[in-house]
Amino acid sequence: MAVKEDDRAFTHPLYDFMARMPGLDVATTSVDKLLTWGASNALWIFPMATSCCGIEFMAAAASRVDLDRMGTIVRGTPRQSDVMVVAGTITVKMAPRVKKLWDQMPEPKWCLAMGSCAISGDFYRDIYSVVPGIDTFLPVDVYVPGCPPNPEELMHGLLRLQEKIRAFRAGKPRGAAERPPTPEHMRRPSLPRLDDPTRPDELSLLQTQSAGSLGHGTEMNLIELRRSKAGEALAAKLAALRAPAEPAEKKE
Amino acid sequence: MKGAPKNEELEQLLAAEFGVTEFPADAPPLVDRTRHLELATKLKALGYRLYVTVVATHYLPQAASKAGPEQPEHFEVATALRKPTQGGALAAWRCKLAVGEGIPSLVGLFAGADWQEREQFDLVGVRFDDHPDLRRLMMPDDWEGHPLRKDYAIDTACTPWR
Amino acid sequence: MTVELSVDPPPEKPAKKPAAKAGPAWLVPGAVAPIQRADPYLDIETYDPEADLMVLNLGPQHPSTHGVFRVKLYLDGEIIVKAVPFAGYLHRGVEKLCEKLAFTQITPIVDKNDYVSPMMNEQAINLAFEALLGAEVPRRARYLRTLVAELQRIGSHLLWLGTFALDLGGALGGGSTVFLHCFRERELILDLFEALTGCRFHYNTHTVGGNRHDIPEGWASLVKQALTVIESRLPEYEELMTHNGIFVKRTRGVGVVDGELCLELGITGPMARAAGVDYDMRRDAPYHAYDEVEVRVQTETAGDCQARTLVRIREISESIRIVRALIDGVPEGPICGHKPIKIVLQERSAGGQAYAALESPRGELGTWVIGGGVNKGTSPYRLKIRPPSLHAAACLPYVLPGHSVSDAIVILGSVDPIMGEVDR
Numbered sequence: 001m002a003v004k005e006d007d008r009a010f011t012h013p014l015y016d017f018m019a020r021m022p023g024l025d026v027a028t029t030s031v032d033k034l035l036t037w038g039a040s041n042a043l044w045i046f047p048m049a050t051s052c053c054g055i056e057f058m059a060a061a062a063s064r065v066d067l068d069r070m071g072t073i074v075r076g077t078p079r080q081s082d083v084m085v086v087a088g089t090i091t092v093k094m095a096p097r098v099k100k101l102w103d104q105m106p107e108p109k110w111c112l113a114m115g116s117c118a119i120s121g122d123f124y125r126d127i128y129s130v131v132p133g134i135d136t137f138l139p140v141d142v143y144v145p146g147c148p149p150n151p152e153e154l155m156h157g158l159l160r161l162q163e164k165i166r167a168f169r170a171g172k173p174r175g176a177a178e179r180p181p182t183p184e185h186m187r188r189p190s191l192p193r194l195d196d197p198t199r200p201d202e203l204s205l206l207q208t209q210s211a212g213s214l215g216h217g218t219e220m221n222l223i224e225l226r227r228s229k230a231g232e233a234l235a236a237k238l239a240a241l242r243a244p245a246e247p248a249e250k251k252e
Numbered sequence: 253m254k255g256a257p258k259n260e261e262l263e264q265l266l267a268a269e270f271g272v273t274e275f276p277a278d279a280p281p282l283v284d285r286t287r288h289l290e291l292a293t294k295l296k297a298l299g300y301r302l303y304v305t306v307v308a309t310h311y312l313p314q315a316a317s318k319a320g321p322e323q324p325e326h327f328e329v330a331t332a333l334r335k336p337t338q339g340g341a342l343a344a345w346r347c348k349l350a351v352g353e354g355i356p357s358l359v360g361l362f363a364g365a366d367w368q369e370r371e372q373f374d375l376v377g378v379r380f381d382d383h384p385d386l387r388r389l390m391m392p393d394d395w396e397g398h399p400l401r402k403d404y405a406i407d408t409a410c411t412p413w414r
Numbered sequence: 415m416t417v418e419l420s421v422d423p424p425p426e427k428p429a430k431k432p433a434a435k436a437g438p439a440w441l442v443p444g445a446v447a448p449i450q451r452a453d454p455y456l457d458i459e460t461y462d463p464e465a466d467l468m469v470l471n472l473g474p475q476h477p478s479t480h481g482v483f484r485v486k487l488y489l490d491g492e493i494i495v496k497a498v499p500f501a502g503y504l505h506r507g508v509e510k511l512c513e514k515l516a517f518t519q520i521t522p523i524v525d526k527n528d529y530v531s532p533m534m535n536e537q538a539i540n541l542a543f544e545a546l547l548g549a550e551v552p553r554r555a556r557y558l559r560t561l562v563a564e565l566q567r568i569g570s571h572l573l574w575l576g577t578f579a580l581d582l583g584g585a586l587g588g589g590s591t592v593f594l595h596c597f598r599e600r601e602l603i604l605d606l607f608e609a610l611t612g613c614r615f616h617y618n619t620h621t622v623g624g625n626r627h628d629i630p631e632g633w634a635s636l637v638k639q640a641l642t643v644i645e646s647r648l649p650e651y652e653e654l655m656t657h658n659g660i661f662v663k664r665t666r667g668v669g670v671v672d673g674e675l676c677l678e679l680g681i682t683g684p685m686a687r688a689a690g691v692d693y694d695m696r697r698d699a700p701y702h703a704y705d706e707v708e709v710r711v712q713t714e715t716a717g718d719c720q721a722r723t724l725v726r727i728r729e730i731s732e733s734i735r736i737v738r739a740l741i742d743g744v745p746e747g748p749i750c751g752h753k754p755i756k757i758v759l760q761e762r763s764a765g766g767q768a769y770a771a772l773e774s775p776r777g778e779l780g781t782w783v784i785g786g787g788v789n790k791g792t793s794p795y796r797l798k799i800r801p802p803s804l805h806a807a808a809c810l811p812y813v814l815p816g817h818s819v820s821d822a823i824v825i826l827g828s829v830d831p832i833m834g835e836v837d838r
Contacts, residue, residue, distance in 0.1 A: 048475065050482050050504055051834050052529035055573070056615060059604075062597035076477030093392045094482055094503040095413045097474055123523070126407040127507040128399055129391065131414060148615055191414055206412040254768035255545030278766030301440075302693075303680040304771075305800040307782045330782070332769060336440040336677060336691060340699030344769065364680030366454075367501075367808045375509075384455045390502035390837060399510055400796075406510050 032169070039082075039108070040165040042071040043158070046081035046105065048098055050088030053115035053148045057087045060151035070158060078105040083161065086138070087148075089117035089124055090131045099137055099211035112142045112161060114154060119143050136191040137207050141174075202233070253280045256342040265294065266345070280330055280344040288331070288347050289356040295333055296361055300343050303362035304332035308372040310401045327378050329355050333362075354379035357386075375400040441673050445690025446717040448672045454811030456496050458488055465490050472822065474503045480577065480826070481833030485810060487822065494822060497814035499807055504837040512797045513787055517543050517761045520797070522618040527799060527835040529616075531570040533562050533607075534774040535835075536620040538799075541701060541770035542781035543622045546763050546794075553703075554747040555624035560703040561740055562610070562619075563772075564733040565637070568644065569603040570775040571726045572596045574830050575651060578723065581827035582664055592654070599647060602640040609633055622761055623751030634741050641734050648731055655723050665719035669813055669825035672717055679812075680805035683777025684725045685829060689717035695773035702772075707739050719828040729775075762791040776830055777802030801835035 045067070049057055061067045061074055075081040078101045090098055102111070113134055116122040121132035134140060141164060144157035168174045192199035254277075263281070266272040270291060272281050283291055307330045316322040332344040347355055357380035358365040367389060369380040374388040377398035388395060397404055458467065473484035482503035488496040508527065512520045524539045525532040537559055544551060551559075576596030583590075604614045611617040611627045619627045654661055676686040682693060694711040696704045712728040714721035763785030771780030780800035787793035806829045814822055 052526055052615065054481070055529055058577075058593075059597060059601070062601070063594050064598070064601050089504060089506055091503060091505055092410055092413045093505065094474060097503075101475060124506045124511070127511060128404075128406060128408045128410065128414075129505050129507050137413070150614065191409075203412055210412060254548075254766060255542060255770040278768075280767065301674075301677040302682065302778075303678060303805075304778070305680075305780060305782060305798065307784075307796065307798040309784060309796045330767070332782075334778075336682075336693035336698075338698050340693070340695060342769065361678075362680070363454075363675070363678045363812065364805045364808060367804055368680075371804075388502075390505040392502075399507060404510075406507065406514070 036166055036169040039169060040162040043083045043110075043162070043165075044075050044081040045072050046075055046078050046084045046101070048084055048086045048088075048101065050090065050094065051117070053087035053117070056148040056151055057085060057114065057154065060154045065151035065155055067155065067158065070155075070162075072158070078102070081105060082108070083110045083112055083158075084138075085112045085114050085154075086118045086134050087114040089122070090134055092129050092131060095131045095137065096207075096211040098134070099207060102138055103208075103211065110141045110161060110165070111138050112144060112157060113140045114144045114146075114157070115149060116145055116147050119145060122147060132191060133193065135193045135195075137194065137204070139194055253342075253344050254278055256344070257339075259341055259343055261298065261341070262295070262343045262345075265298070266291075269294070280332075280346050283345045283347055285329075285347040285349055285353065285355050289358065289361075291345065292331070292333070292358050292361055295343050299335050299337070300333040300341075302334040302336045303358070303364040303368075304334050304342070304344075306331045306358075306365065306368045306372055308376040308378040308400075310376055310398075312402045325351055327351070327376065329372070329378055331358070349378060354381040356381050357383040359383055374398070377401060440677075440691055440693055442690040442692050442713045442715060444715045446670055446672050446715060448674050449670050449717075449813075451675065451812050452496075452815035454496075454498075458496055461495065465495075467495060470819070472819075472826075474500075480831055481836075483807065483826075483831060483833055483836075485814075485822070485826070487814070487819065489819065492818045494814050494817055494819065497811050497822070499810050501804075501807065501833070501836050504833045506838065508838040509797050509799065512794060514789075514793055516789070516792045517547070517622055517794070520794075521620060522616065524799065525616045525618060527801065527838055528774060528776070528779065528803070528832050529834045530573055530832055531566045531775050532616050533566040533620070534772065534779055535799075536617070537563060537702075538770065538772050538774070538779045538781050540620045540622055541772060542768050542783045543761070545770050546766060546768040546783050546785050547622060547761055549623040549761075550751045551624055552748050552751055553745050555749045555751070556703045557740060557744045558625050558629065558749060559620070560707070561637075561737055561744070562607075562625075563702065564737045565603055565606060567733045567775050568730050569600050571730050572600045572603070572644075574726060574775070575723070576600075578827045581823050582661065592651075595647065595650075599644050602643060606633070606637055606640055609636060621750060625749045628749050629744065637737065637741055641737060645731065645734050648727065652724070652727050655720060655727065662720065664821075664824055665723060665828070666716075668719045668817065668821050669828060670717045671809060671813055675809070675812060679809050681777060681802070681809060683773065683775065683802055683806075684722055684729060685777065685806055685809075687712060688714045688721035688725045690715045695771065695778060699771075701770075703740065707736055709736065719824055722828045726775075763794075764791055765795075771800065774802060776806065776832065776835075779835075799835070799838055801838065803831040803833075803836045807831040807836055 047054065047057055084102060084105060113119045117124065118134050121130050124130040125132045142157050142161045144154055146153055263275055266281055270283055270287055272283060275281050309328045311323060311326050311328065313325045314323040327349040328346050329349060330344060330346045332342055335341045349355055355378065357369055369383055370386060370389040372378055373380060373386055374390050375398060380386060468489045470487045470489055471484060472487055474482040484500040486498040486500065487494050508523055512523060520539060521536050524535045527535045573596065576593040579592035580590065607617060608614050609630060610633060611619040619625055671689050673686065673689040673691040676689050676691055686693065690713060692711060692713055694709060697709040697711055710732055712725050712732060714725050765786040767784045769780060769782045771778050779802055782798040782800065783794045784796040785791060785794055787795040809829065813825060817825065
């Protein structure tokens with residue numbers, strides 16, 4: 001199946017041929033509507049629940065605010081799910097694994113950032129071991145704010161995601177989610193977001209490489225990666241990108 | 253040592269056999285680091301079987317001031333054990349370490365010391381001698397530096413994820 | 415192979431008492447004997463050169479690991495030979511962060527450690543700060559803290575039970591029944607907390623010297639109604655643990671930990687009490703208002719997963735009893751020892767060290783604080799949180815070898831590690 005430039009999730013030569021036949025517009029529109037109804041109302045969720053938001057996610061899946069009535073099933077494996085709900089703080093140690101799991105999800109896939117730790121790192125933003133928001137390495141579609149968000153807020157977020165899916169299947173391009181720009185004085189994290197034009201491309205490459213190289217000797221791979229030329233050049237670039245703070249000395 | 257009632261048994265043991273004379277009201281008593289393991293063994297024999305915690309702190313060099321005399325850069329390792337009986341008596345003491353010195357590990361006596369000591373090694377950089385598996389616990393294995401030291405900036409970045 | 419769908423409950427007392435051997439004072443008579451401990455530092459190279467061991471990573475993402483926890487299992491077929499747990503996937507540097515925050519600002523930060531029972535973290539940290547700063551807690555605040563702690567204990571154990579059932583049966587394998595029931599009860603508790611503090615989660619209701627939110631009108635009757643509902647459903651859970659054949663077969667005799675190993679590892683709480691250790695800080699080293707109410711410590715002797723489950727369920731009923739005893743007799747008075755927080759930096763400490771601990775649903779949760787930090791002592795110099803789950807998670811290398819992988823999930827569930835407090 002070829003993925004075309006216009007960013008549609010699903011194309012097929014036969015589908016395109018049939019779409020150009022006269023009189024089949026009605027039939028394909030109905031089929032498309034059926035597929036859209038299926039895609040948006042049967043979201044299988046992969047919860048990447050690391051901390052407190054995971055508990056509220058479980059409470060949202062429980063009886064009072066029942067996520068199951070929207071057709072969602074919580075799957076433990078990324079290979080069979082549509083939506084990855086990242087609930088909780090992502091740390092530097094965990095981030096390569098999250099990226100790897102995201103890469104293991106089949107298209108079309110969606111990402112929902114639940115809780116302020118996943119959106120921006122919350123008050124852990126500046127800490128040495130915390131990734132300041134998952135949109136630094138994942139393309140987020142819906143942000144659900146809160147610490148933790150109420151289960152009803154998560155439900156609202158999933159409903160908005162359903163709207164977005166329907167709009168996307170109707171042909172609207174899947175852009176970045178609307179969120180207010182970070183105020184200048186809060187622009188502390190050293191890592192620009194995925195859709196930030198100032199973000200260096202080598203960073204994404206480095207992140208994907210380090211996620212992909214996870215294996216039996218994971219830690220050794222990361223050591224080699226960081227000590228490689230690419231890692232050093234990138235470290236210098238990122239240090240220059242960071243606002244006035246001078247790079248800290250690392251002493252044993 | 254605030255927060256826990258005065259431990260007479262510990263004070264008597266320290267005064268009698270370890271030559272400790274100062275028992276400040278707001279800090280645990282200071283014990284020589286070479287006798288750390290001996291003290292823990294004696295306390296375990298006395299009934300302090302519950303391993304509570306070990307806390308390592310880094311102190312930067314301090315010039316002489318009204319807060320205290322001049323101090324070089326050093327570490328302090330405080331250990332706490334508890335008696336699981338009525339009263340829950342807590343036995344806590346401190347050892348002072350110069351930079352580069354190590355402290356004997358309590359893993360032979362208390363299996364719970366394993367992870368606590370690994371964590372203090374990881375975050376503060378204090379070496380525990382005779383620890384069977386001293387490696388990092390919290391940070392990734394290839395991390396450089398010890399985050400909870402006072403000269404480590406909290407927003408130290410690590411590529412490629414930060 | 416036949417599976418019995420219903421079994422008789424285990425006998426209350428052994429039929430024949432073994433020759434009386436005086437055990438130590440802290441161990442209940444009849445407690446499980448010390449187990450054969452596996453060697454956690456087993457050199458896998460020399461273990462058995464001919465065995466074809468498989469390495470299986472359980473985690474850090476796994477539907478059953480409680481949070482992000484990784485256990486590297488060396489398997490001989492289905493049996494575990496060596497288990498190496500790894501932590502740190504949720505290390506958020508809380509201790510470093512608290513070194514530059516004022517004492518009041520630290521409470522909502524440590525809320526997130528043991529995120530299943532946030533009230534406990536707040537209370538532990540504020541007990542230590544009160545000891546360090548010499549702050550007095552008025553009597554009404556102590557009663558309120560006790561009530562809130564016991565309600566939180568009920569909520570935490572209910573959540574644990576729900577997720578434990580998920581571990582046993584899986585979401586689509588019947589575990590979700592118990593999960594939904596437990597979460598339904600837990601929502602009642604969270605409603606009570608919402609009435610008291612305004613939040614379902616992460617309340618920030620404790621402060622140095624007392625509490626911030628006072629009991630609203632009619633809260634006592636709401637509490638009593640909720641407790642009546644929960645208490646009426648508890649016998650179902652206890653019957654599940656003792657009569658359901660599948661449940662009993664999966665948990666009896668699995669993951670036995672003896673009392674000696676528990677104490678050496680630093681494990682307290684329901685896990686130690688299930689092994690016969692007769693120690694509960696609420697009774698033995700009382701804090702808050704526990705010296706004014708009787709706490710009956712629930713112990714079991716078997717030390718296996720079933721015993722841990724039974725202890726936790728009985729602790730729920732014990733907590734209900736404590737709350738009922740205290741709810742009507744809350745004394746009048748202020749709920750905070752000092753004036754309301756309008757200035758964040760009003761507490762200073764020149765130095766000194768304090769350690770205070772309390773009994774959280776997982777064991778002894780303690781805080782070691784050294785005063786005299788930045789900003790003229792308005793921050794602590796060093797804050798160390800002693801998490802009970804760290805020690806509980808460290809028991810895995812001793813207990814897992816010899817069990818199969820499915821038993822490993824059950825044991826991990828019954829050990830109840832909360833990674834937020836293991837890693838902080």
